[in-house]
Amino acid sequence: MKIWTKTTTARRGAASLAVAVSMVAAGAGPAFADPAPQPPQQAPAKPAPKPAPKPGAAKPAPAKPDAKPGDKPGAKPAPAKPAPPAVVTKTYWYSSHRVALWVHSPAMNTDIQVQILLARDWFSNPGAKFPQLTMLDGLRAQDDQSGWLINTNAEQFYQDKNVNVIMPVGGESSFYTDWKEPDRGKNYQWESFLIHELPPILEGQWRSTDVRGIEGLSMGGSAAMMLAARNPGFYRFAASFSGILQLSSYGMPQAVQFALRDGGGYDSMKMFGPPSDPAWKEHDPYVLASKLRGTSLYISSGNGVVGPHDKPSDIPLLATNYSGVGLEVLSRVTSQQFASRLNKLGIPGQAVYRPSGTHTWPYWEFEMAQAWPQAASALGLSGDKVACQVGDAFKKAPQVKDLGGCLTPQYPVPGGSAQDFRNGRIFTGPKGPKVVGGAIGGAYVPAADRLGLPTSDEQTGRDGVKFNTFERGKITWTPQGGARVE
Incomplete structure (x- = not known):
């Protein structure tokens, strides 16, 4: 199977190339090849033999796992208590089809706001359940509203669609993953929340089925592919809009560290550890690509060249959104490498490479609409259409x-x-x-x-x-x- 690629003839542009080169030179760019293989590990040294017991000495009692003072001999350790479930602590209705839940996450020990755009037939078909589509935010996610609701027409776009759209709020610089350590007063455990804690609430209280899709922009695009790969079969559809889809190759941990520092002062060491830590590969969409077999995949990015939603600078082909230029070049390179990796593995997907455009919201609104037919098909909604007249x-x-x-x-x-x-x-x-x-x-x-x-x-x-x-x-x-x- 091959990657289906949509692209238009376009010049990369000297400006985009210069930005990409400068990022690599600064240690903040991608490797332009597959990640280097790890050096072979030495065989572990054999433990020294234990000294033989002296003649007549009493044999020591076998060690008991998790034994505590006062335990009776032979007593079995008490089974671990199951984690408490997440609970809804507050509900607020913005409109008849947009509701906000505050869900207490035991993993994070705090309330997380989740907004839902309810399916079109929520009221007209009260016995029905609906597939769900999670939309993840970018690096500078706010704590009060999803960027999708602030910066795009998502609420209007999904009005006529029979899907429950799930929008987690918050998670600035989190990559929506479980961090090794708290940082800046936040104990990020987003994967535990999204995969284990939130679904029972959505499916038990908000009429969602277990047919799920996930998509996101930038950081959220990286996370969408990461979460889908780390939890095979959990999502039927995954989309990355301008995501960074290599995390562990040469220079990328340093690029992520730079981004997290710039996006709120966070430390990637507390997320995955140093660049040598295996956690970087364990969360890298490129490395995990084989786990995405069977998931409907959509990958898109611009190329950093000034586009219809950018303000041109005095330099030919370069927009005034300089950081957006560099980030979109980074996204294009890693997205192409990721798509190439899928192709080598024989995993189908759709790659959409725009002929221009920087790292900014109007392009992600466009991709949201472009990706919907594929998402609808994966979620079982390809034949769903509005069919009504005034009663x-x-x-x-x-x-x-x-x-x-x-x-x-x-x-x-x-x-x-x-x-x-x-x-x-x-x-x-x-x-x-x-x-x-x-x-x-x-x-x-x-x-x-x-x-x-x-x-x-x-x-x-x-x-x-x-x-x-x-x-x-x-x-x-x-x-x-x-x-x-x-």
């Missing part, structure tokens, strides 16, 4: 013209009917069809049984306060306090 209960409702296209057919709710549109949900009610959307629509989800059906569309009161009224209450929204049930 009979809402055909004469004047609000429909402002709601955008429908996403679901009309469906029953307690006391009436509802239908989902791109710009909100419309409900039947005692005062005719009414629309609930945005943050008020989010607050309404957990309070619907208490409040009943809406009796007004969203209205604006004094000082810009927005509100909807319901049969048994009211929800107000302010810029300072958000949505609140009254």
Whole structure:
């Protein structure tokens, strides 16, 4: 099997080449060949023979594993206690299809925020479960929001798709892996969280199946391939957008150290140890490539040449985003090497090499959309499409013209009917069809049984306060306090 490659004829450009060369010269660039083989290890020395016991001496009692003072002779050691499960400590609804969970991670001993973009048919088909797609952030991941929600149209893009999109929040400079030691007050154990702690919550409480995909940009792209390779079969789809896909070859640990220092002052020694530590190879997508057999793979990068989303500098072909130029060159080289490695192993995948572009969000938004058909196929959604028309209960409702296209057919709710549109949900009610959307629509989800059906569309009161009224209450929204049930 071969790697399927999409590319366009393009010049590498003197500027990109100069950046790549300068990075290598500084000790922060990739090796341009396979990692050097390790020197042969010497055979371990044989232990010295134990002295023979003296005649008549009592034989020593055999050592008992994990024996403690006071244990009875022959007693078996107590079995290790199972790790406590992760639990949801807080939930906040941003909208009817976007919810944030704070999940207490026993491995990290802290609460981790995870946002979910709920599948299109979440309300219209309440008995259904949906595949899940995890989207990982970049090196400068924030602790309050996912970069995918801040910098791209991900929330709008997935509105019409029947997948639960999982967006972990935080993990700055973590590579979403388990670190050897805490650093800067954070005990990063992200692999344990994503592979072991979070899935039971998603599958037990949030109607997700065990059909999973994972994708990410830059650091998140490296981690997506790393996690998929380290946990074969756990993900059916893995995508790297501008990821660095060699970590242990000559010069790469130093490049990662530089990046972690620049991305928050972290120390890669506390992540994987010194460059000679086996942990670097144990987490290197290139080294682990054979473990990806059977996973649908998507790899993409630009080449550092100024592209449609870059501001040209005074130097031909070079963008003003100088760090973005160098990082994208690094991504292109390691992505090509990784794809070549897959090809040698006979593992199929799709490699998309853009003819220009630096290390920046507009290109990753583009790749998110480009990768979706392949992700959908791997997740069992290739034939899934929006199939609806305005329901009979809402055909004469004047609000429909402002709601955008429908996403679901009309469906029953307690006391009436509802239908989902791109710009909100419309409900039947005692005062005719009414629309609930945005943050008020989010607050309404957990309070619907208490409040009943809406009796007004969203209205604006004094000082810009927005509100909807319901049969048994009211929800107000302010810029300072958000949505609140009254």
